[in-house]
Amino acid sequence: MSNLTVKNVSKIYPGHSANDEPVLALDRVSFHVEDHEFCSVLGHSGCGKTTLLMMMAGFEDASEGQIMVDGKPIGKPTWQRSIVFQDYALFPWMTVQENISFGLEMKKIPLADRKEVIQKNIQLVGLSGFENRYPHQLSGGMKQRVSIARALAVDPKVLLMDEPFAALDAQNRALMQEEMGRILASSDITQRKTMIMVTHSIDEAVILSDRIVVLTRRPGRVKANVIVNLPRPRVEESPEFIALKRQIRDLIHDEFEIEA
Ligand SMILES: Nc1ncnc2c1ncn2[C@@H]1O[C@H](COP(=O)(O)OP(=O)(O)OP(=O)(O)O)[C@@H](O)[C@H]1O
Numbered sequence: 001m002s003n004l005t006v007k008n009v010s011k012i013y014p015g016h017s018a019n020d021e022p023v024l025a026l027d028r029v030s031f032h033v034e035d036h037e038f039c040s041v042l043g044h045s046g047c048g049k050t051t052l053l054m055m056m057a058g059f060e061d062a063s064e065g066q067i068m069v070d071g072k073p074i075g076k077p078t079w080q081r082s083i084v085f086q087d088y089a090l091f092p093w094m095t096v097q098e099n100i101s102f103g104l105e106m107k108k109i110p111l112a113d114r115k116e117v118i119q120k121n122i123q124l125v126g127l128s129g130f131e132n133r134y135p136h137q138l139s140g141g142m143k144q145r146v147s148i149a150r151a152l153a154v155d156p157k158v159l160l161m162d163e164p165f166a167a168l169d170a171q172n173r174a175l176m177q178e179e180m181g182r183i184l185a186s187s188d189i190t191q192r193k194t195m196i197m198v199t200h201s202i203d204e205a206v207i208l209s210d211r212i213v214v215l216t217r218r219p220g221r222v223k224a225n226v227i228v229n230l231p232r233p234r235v236e237e238s239p240e241f242i243a244l245k246r247q248i249r250d251l252i253h254d255e256f257e258i259e260a
């Protein structure tokens with residue numbers, strides 16, 4: 001089980017040509033995610049959410065500052081920090097179970113053990129019976145379930161998700177949020193992964209998170225770090241839920257006015 005620390009992290013993208021100004025995408029971002037916590041990073045489009053997640057995964061370097069897992073600076077990308085991409089990124093020529101198996105093969109898990117892990121994770125995301133389907137035979141919501149199952153199957157220390165439900169229509173999005181809420185509510189807390197999800201949906205963040213880090217508009221800075229203590233599964237009609245949503249909405253709305 002693992003915790004993750006973002007310490008004074010900035011990211012400057014160099015300009016593409018001599019006339020192009022460098023872009024300061026993130027500015028001295030710091031926060032800490034505890035063991036077993038579900039943390040959402042919430043902010044407007046272009047505030048540096050994907051950049052931050054790519055740095056956590058190890059695909060991008062920080063220009064300044066450090067990202068640590070269990071107090072140790074992270075290195076290259078590894079299955080220990082697995083990532084769910086916005087566009088699923090499944091292999092189209094592989095079935096559901098082959099897609100999930102891929103990471104396990106990379107990890108050199110023996111075939112007999114692989115089968116059990118695949119089955120457990122397929123069941124967890126509610127896809128039993130679809131093991132032999134190909135991605136093109138699945139709906140967007142189902143594809144996203146496969147990519148979540150694939151990321152969880154390798155038993156990462158930290159699960160990173162980039163707007164995992166953004167490509168879905170409103171109905172499927174609500175279903176997936178519910179499903180994720182169910183997974184979080186039912187699993188033994190000590191078994192739960194440390195998860196970080198970037199999103200621009202306030203609802204999604206409040207339904208799923210133990211902690212919500214609100215970023216400012218670009219360059220992204222930490223605007224607020226809010227602990228969510230509501231019991232799970234979350235009751236969206238409860239006064240506490242509505243009050244928290246309003247609090248977060250005000251924080252985000254402030255940002256809008258500063259920009260205007
Ligand atoms: N590879 C890159 N090279 C140069 N600039 C980049 C690169 N990637 C991102 N940027 C810039 O950095 C800023 C932050 O981008 P990023 O994709 O991290 O934002 P985001 O919060 O994920 O946005 P969205 O909600 O639209 O996905 C933007 O201004 C973007 O143009």
Ligand SMILES: [Mg+2]
Pocket residue numbers: 049050051
């Ligand atoms: Mg993004």
